[in-house]
Each structure stands twice: as C-alpha cells, then as structure tokens.
Amino acid sequence: MNASLRLRAAIVSVALFLAFIGIWHIATRGTGAVGNMSPEYAKLMGLTATAGKSAMPGPLDVGAKLWEHLKQPFYDNGPNDKGLGIQLGYSIARVALGYLLAVIVAIPLGFLIGMSPLMNKALDPFIQVLKPISPLAWMPLALYTIKDSGLSAIFVIFICSVWPMLLNTAFGVAAVRKEWIDVARTLEVGTVRRAFTVILPAAAPTILTGMRISIGIAWLVIVAAEMLVGGTGIGYFVWNEWNNLSITNVIIAILTIGVVGMLLDQILARFTRLVTFPE
Amino acid sequence: MTDKFISIEAIAKRYPGASGGEIAVFENLWLSMARGEFGCVIGHSGCGKTTVLNILAGLDEPSEGAVIVDGQAIEGTSLDRAVIFQSHALLPWRTVLGNVAYAVTSKWRDWDRARVKAHAQTFIDLVGLTGSEHKRPSELSGGMKQRVGIARALSITPKIMLMDEPFSALDALTRGTLQDEVRRICLTTGQTAFMITHDVDEAIYLADKIFLMTNGPGAVLAEIVENPLPKDRGRTDLHRHPYYYAVRNHIVDFLVSRSKTFAADVPGHDPRNVPVVRIGVSEPTIVAAPRAIETHPAQTIAR
Ligand SMILES: Nc1ncnc2c1ncn2[C@@H]1O[C@H](COP(=O)(O)OP(=O)(O)OP(=O)(O)O)[C@@H](O)[C@H]1O
Ligand SMILES: [Mg+2]
Numbered sequence A: 001m002n003a004s005l006r007l008r009a010a011i012v013s014v015a016l017f018l019a020f021i022g023i024w025h026i027a028t029r030g031t032g033a034v035g036n037m038s039p040e041y042a043k044l045m046g047l048t049a050t051a052g053k054s055a056m057p058g059p060l061d062v063g064a065k066l067w068e069h070l071k072q073p074f075y076d077n078g079p080n081d082k083g084l085g086i087q088l089g090y091s092i093a094r095v096a097l098g099y100l101l102a103v104i105v106a107i108p109l110g111f112l113i114g115m116s117p118l119m120n121k122a123l124d125p126f127i128q129v130l131k132p133i134s135p136l137a138w139m140p141l142a143l144y145t146i147k148d149s150g151l152s153a154i155f156v157i158f159i160c161s162v163w164p165m166l167l168n169t170a171f172g173v174a175a176v177r178k179e180w181i182d183v184a185r186t187l188e189v190g191t192v193r194r195a196f197t198v199i200l201p202a203a204a205p206t207i208l209t210g211m212r213i214s215i216g217i218a219w220l221v222i223v224a225a226e227m228l229v230g231g232t233g234i235g236y237f238v239w240n241e242w243n244n245l246s247i248t249n250v251i252i253a254i255l256t257i258g259v260v261g262m263l264l265d266q267i268l269a270r271f272t273r274l275v276t277f278p279e
Numbered sequence B: 001m002t003d004k005f006i007s008i009e010a011i012a013k014r015y016p017g018a019s020g021g022e023i024a025v026f027e028n029l030w031l032s033m034a035r036g037e038f039g040c041v042i043g044h045s046g047c048g049k050t051t052v053l054n055i056l057a058g059l060d061e062p063s064e065g066a067v068i069v070d071g072q073a074i075e076g077t078s079l080d081r082a083v084i085f086q087s088h089a090l091l092p093w094r095t096v097l098g099n100v101a102y103a104v105t106s107k108w109r110d111w112d113r114a115r116v117k118a119h120a121q122t123f124i125d126l127v128g129l130t131g132s133e134h135k136r137p138s139e140l141s142g143g144m145k146q147r148v149g150i151a152r153a154l155s156i157t158p159k160i161m162l163m164d165e166p167f168s169a170l171d172a173l174t175r176g177t178l179q180d181e182v183r184r185i186c187l188t189t190g191q192t193a194f195m196i197t198h199d200v201d202e203a204i205y206l207a208d209k210i211f212l213m214t215n216g217p218g219a220v221l222a223e224i225v226e227n228p229l230p231k232d233r234g235r236t237d238l239h240r241h242p243y244y245y246a247v248r249n250h251i252v253d254f255l256v257s258r259s260k261t262f263a264a265d266v267p268g269h270d271p272r273n274v275p276v277v278r279i280g281v282s283e284p285t286i287v288a289a290p291r292a293i294e295t296h297p298a299q300t301i302a303r
Helices: A004-029 A039-045 A059-071 A084-115 A117-130 A135-146 A148-176 A178-186 A189-228 A234-243 A248-276 B047-056 B096-107 B113-126 B140-153 B171-189 B201-207 B245-266 B295-302
Strands: B006-014 B022-033 B037-042 B065-069 B082-085 B162-163 B191-194 B208-214 B221-226 B276-278
Touching: A004 A059, A004 A135, A039 B201, A084 A117, A084 A148, A084 A189, A084 A234, A084 A248, A117 A148, A135 A148, A135 A189, A148 A189, A148 B047, A178 A189, A178 B082, A189 A234, A189 A248, A189 B047, A234 A248, B006 B047, B022 B047, B022 B171, B022 B208, B022 B221, B047 B082, B047 B162, B047 B191, B047 B276, B082 B140, B096 B113, B113 B140, B140 B171, B171 B201, B208 B245
Parallel strands: B037 B191, B037 B208, B082 B162, B162 B191, B221 B276
Antiparallel strands: B006 B022, B006 B065, B208 B221
C-alpha cells in the first residue's frame, strides 16, 4: 500500500516533469523566418527577430549548456569567467562561515534567554526590533564598517541566520518539561551539567528546527547579497550572466541554487531526526 | 521514642488570588514522622498534597515555616530525599539503564563506568526489569516505566522516599505487584517513605500512619490514623483482618462527609496537636493528644 503509493507518486512526478519540458520546448521553438523588417532593426535584435526564434532558451539548449558546466565545473578564466563549481564553492563557504558564527552566538545566547526569565525580558525589546530587519538592509553598514565585500556578505548571512536559531533555542530551552528539570534538581545536578544532560537533549529537536529554518534563509539571502557585493559566488554569477544576456546560464544557475538549497535542508533534516526522541 | 525524623513545622503556602489578595492552600501545617515509618496522605483533589510533598522534596518553598529532616532544616532538594513522580518523569532520550545510571553518577560523581553500571543493574534487577536495560522509555509499558522510576529513586539509597500518586495511572494488577514490591523494599531496607494516594486500600496496605487532609483552600491536617493491621499483612487478605473495615470505613467517612465540614465541626482544632486515631474492635476512637504517637500501637491494640 505504502510502496504502491510511493510508486504512483513517482510516476506522476515524472509525468509532470516530462509535460513541463514538453511545454517548455514547444513554447520556445522557432516560429520560422519573418519577412519585411528594416535591416537595421533585424541586426539589432539578432536571431530573435529574424528567425522568429524565442529569446528564451529551450530545454535542449539548457541541457547542452548544463552538460558543458558539469564537464568542467572548476575552470577559472579570470574574474568574469569562472566555473559553476567555483562560484557555488564561494557561496557555500560564505554561508557556512556566517552560519557557523550564528550557531556560536545564537545557541549559548538562546540558552541564557531560555533559562533566565530576567535576560528573556531584558533582551526581548532588542530582539523584537532587530529580527524584522531585512538582512540586506545591513549591507551598507557592513560594507562601511567591515570594508570588505566578502566579509560583509558573511556578516549578512550571520545576521539573517541568527534569529530563527536564537528564538528556537530560547523557546526550546524554556519549554523543557518541568518534571525533567525536577528530576535533575532532586539529583542535585549542577547548572552546567543540567544544561548539557537535560536541557540540551530535551531542546535539541526544537533547536535543530531553528537551525533548519536558518540554513534555508541563509541560502536565500546569499544569492541576493552576492548580487549586491559582486566579485564571486553563485549570486554574482546570476547577475553577471544576466548582464551577458545569457538566459541559459541564468536558468542553470537557478536550477543549481534550488538543488544546493535542497541538499542543505536535507542535511539539517537528517540531523534533526538524529536528535529527535520518541516519547 | 520521640524520634522526629521528618518534622514539618508550621508551613503555609499561599498563592496570589484572582482579586488581588492571597489564597492560602494551607496554613500552619504540622506533620512529623519517625525514621523507618511509612506515611500516606489522603485528601481530596486540590487540597495541597502535592504542594506538601514538593516542599518536603525541596522542589517548592513554603511561604512560611520550615521542614526539618534528621535534625536539620532543609534547603532545596537533596539526594537524601528521592522523589518518585506520578508521571514517572523518565528522560526519554536515555535507556532504562541510562536513566538509572544518571541518578547513580549524580550521587557518586567519581565512580567509573563499570561501577555505575553494576550498581544501576542491581536496582534494575530489584524492580524486575532485567533484560529491558537497553530499551527506551517509549518502548516500555506504564508499569515498567514506573518501575524504572522506582529503581532510579532507590539507586541513590535515599534516606526518604517521596511518592506522589506513583501508581494512580496503572491498571489494578500492575498496581498490586508494584505495591508489593514497594512494601517489600521498604520493609527490608527500613526506608522512610511519604506517599500521596487516592486509593484507601493502598494506604491501608502500605502505611503505618495515614494522614487525613480536609478540603482546600485552607486545608488542615485533620487526623492521623494509625494502621491497626499487623506488619505481616498481605495485600490479598487485607480485607480478612478484623480491623480492616473499621479503618477503611473511618477513612471513607472522612473523605465522603467530614472532610468538607471539618473546620466547622471542630472549631478548636489545634494544628500542632493533631488527634491520633486508633481503631479498636468496637468504634474508632480518638486517643487524645499527640502523646499517643509515642506509645507503641501494638500494645494498645492487643485485645
Ligand atoms: N502556581 C499556582 N498558582 C496558584 N495556585 C496554585 C498553584 N499551584 C497550585 N495551586 C493551588 O494549590 C492547591 C493545591 O494544589 P496541589 O497540587 O497541591 O493539590 P493536590 O492535593 O495534590 O491535588 P491532586 O489530588 O489533584 O493532585 C490547588 O487548589 C491549586 O489550585
Ligand atoms: Mg497532586
């Protein structure tokens, strides 16, 4: 029953995919030569106008280009022509660094907020104001103070991934069942040991949920941040290819962004499953 | 023998009321127990039994008064006072062995792994869970979970066991076996135990003294009933004992009618000298002042 459901879902998925490719292919197919057009205009517009060819690449174009990229992901022909793998590598490295910094800050701070009602109340106004600020709004300030575009991007990743982790950690820690805390208290377990042996395992699923939300946001934001700061990264790649009017490459970049985002999410989902306990 | 191993002295617990003032769950409550005694508290829901137990455990603080254990006022929780929680309160991410070992390492920090494991295993065996050491709480039945809770409490060899309705969530059969086990363990180790229950038969089977509390708010400890049944009583032939119905009826009468009207019926009730009730063949009688605690029950019961 379960297996058959999965099989049927897979069949529907494949069918939808093929239908999508088919429609895409038909929609971007050339419509034949177009007559009587001023030669000047025809020259300006290129094949798009003269051969009736759509400016939108078809699936076959994208497939061919993608194959090219996959064959040679790490080439480096100067600042404006780097392999897709290198650009992705830059983005992932920035996300990893900013995210790691956020973990280092958010989890201890979340513990503090969750365990101390005083700190909870004291820090609440700051969090309430800082949380809704779009991470990109920090960019000019970051560029001005840090004076390095790469580091600024990392800072923006840090600031956008810190909030979900902080709030989830604080919530998870504060919501640990009172009876588990009472067990630790009756056993005279000290604060530090209690934090590691009771609160951390009890709050871990909630904390990891926050980390999973954060990695998703970080991956969303890195593309925008790199479009702004330029230089390297998948976001810069998208922008650069747009300037080159290479829609094929833009589509490929979009596709890779999606796949990498999914992989990051899956990794965190796996960790979440590891720390989840049945009750 | 006026040994007051546990002495609750004039404790009160108040919560802020809905309309500004304070609501007292109880005021000026006194209660004492000798070493090795088994005490059961019976009273209606909401009268403050859990509050008393939590104060005794150190998990809660009284608004007023003090608790003296073994000659010393308690401050907070202690490894000397183990709690068996109603909801078992096992750590779900740890195995049975892990849960018991957690308590053992908390008491003896410098023990090595093997020693902790061996010690924990002894108590897992004691409650009859041999073979389930590596199961997680989610894989256990309610009764088995409660056994782990008992093993965990016993493993730290406490001076006092505090139990808040430990068996109320269990079916009758499991409850019976666990009662037997608790009684056996308490008798062999001379454990002092304080237990809350709603089950009159459980109290008669387990307790040496049964504390009757009136309804809250403003609950008082109304009477202390001495258990007239012999030490070697069995759970299944409890009702055959000549005093069984007398003591049972006395408690049930209290719960059904007197617990509501006690304050009005007994205006001069002295919370410091709570009457001790000794059940005789004829009618239950109040044997005057608390001095009665000092005489040995068996002597007065003898026909
Ligand atoms: N945090 C609190 N704030 C206000 N009132 C409280 C609080 N905790 C407990 N109470 C009140 O204290 C009284 C005693 O509660 P307690 O849990 O000790 O009752 P209990 O005798 O154990 O009842 P039960 O048999 O149902 O377990 C109750 O009337 C309850 O409403
Ligand atoms: Mg209770």
